[in-house]
Amino acid sequence: MLTYTSIRELRERLREWREANPKGKVGFVPTMGFLHEGHASLIERSRGENGLTVVSVFVNPLQFGPNEDFERYPRDPERDAAICGRAGADLLFAPDVREMYPKKTITKVLVEQLTDRLCGASRPGHFDGVGTVVSKLFHIVQPDRAYFGLKDAQQVAVIERMAEDLNLPVEIVPCPTVREPDGLALSSRNVYLTAEQREQAVVLNEALGKAEEWLAEPGIDAAGLRERIVAYIGRAPLAVIDYVEVLTYPDLQPPDSVAALHIGRGSRIIVALAVKFGGTRLIDNRIFG
């Protein structure tokens, strides 16, 4: 595996590869590093579907709010490179902030509507930063396919819609969330958790499992479902709820009726959670239908 920190040199390498493989496909896995098995599963999938797999590791300052964890976001470049290599990446792109933003960007890529709920409401400006950096990375790598984990289901919805609206020549491939044996969704932020918080954090996945059972009850509506989930999460004394939402997917709108909650009618429902344990905010979700 080759590692690049320069946009120019990465592009040069990609150009050579494409000239040598005119029908070859490029798969791309954009990440913020501190990789885990969730990321590895994306890289392995790309490896299986494309002739060349590029992984980027870039902690994007633009998508962090002023009081968020940009500075202390966990980083481990050597371990990241080892995981990429083992999972089958061909090229690792790890630019620094100056390479990506040599001057302040005054261009923004915004996806309206989808970004005013869930993490967009809790983290104003977050998805503008995501849309902008993902556009930049797509323009640098020019992949045929890009792989994103469904743990960030709203991010997947936003990027799919951005790609559709802007005619991006890339197929967005959403991939299932990878979990610990006890059900906790893998996240780079899990390292922040104390032993006690870590133990209680399983409540997110358990609540989503319960939600699936409750959704099967005839007549249940979004507000009722939400109330039961909130109560269930309340069992974990250290959990502080940021949001619990029941929305249509991928439009992220409130379901308009009880019937809309019931599956197999063409529309999908997402139950999405953000819960804080101390200073650590965890998200999880399940999509039904």
Place this chain on the structure above:
Amino acid sequence: MLTYTSIRELRERLREWREANPKGKVGFVPTMGFLHEGHASLIERSRGENGLTVVSVFVNPLQFGPNEDFERYPRDPERDAAICGRAGADLLFAPDVREMYPKKTITKVLVEQLTDRLCGASRPGHFDGVGTVVSKLFHIVQPDRAYFGLKDAQQVAVIERMAEDLNLPVEIVPCPTVREPDGLALSSRNVYLTAEQREQAVVLNEALGKAEEWLAEPGIDAAGLRERIVAYIGRAPLAVIDYVEVLTYPDLQPPDSVAALHIGRGSRIIVALAVKFGGTRLIDNRIFG
């Protein structure tokens, strides 16, 4: 020359061409149609510099305000095709609004700062529409070079900055304004002018010529220059000034001193005009330095 109305079919053709010409370059001339010699000069330049030249003709509703001339904007598809063919275009892409916007776009590409002056101030939202459609067209055609006329100098500045900020893999090539023998800048909107308005419209180019003389005077400042230009345009009784501005280029900021107006110090100055004749708004500019 082949004409396409379908994005899918155009992409298919481009893919075939690239596979057959792996080192070939694609030049692109995006237009709103009703082509004139200004557009033809862009197409000819692209033809000379690239293996394949694509022209798009699309009147983009997103860049027109609610009270602007989208519906009555002049259109002549047959004449456009003839001009493209004569100027040496290989592919003409002429989609309808449904092909470009099958659903309402909720994704916007915004360039801040550069777009709050000049035509951005007179036409709120205009450049958001330009940035968004140019992104879309770039993603559809994936050109190596794109050609824009400097008559819309602010548009060139906005697109250059967008390309830089978003790492668009395209070289933006600004091209000189083409003029009538009497100096009027060519514009699709010139057809709206009555004979009397047409005669008086030369005042824009004349005022810019005077500006060049006045700029040579030691000690002249932006406000003084602006005042003289406004007075000069006042000689044309039918002219109603929308704006006269003296700004740095391409940053479009007010020059900070008399010295900044004087050329050859690395910074450039734009004198930009928008003047209405009846319902027709004409723009022109000159860049110094």
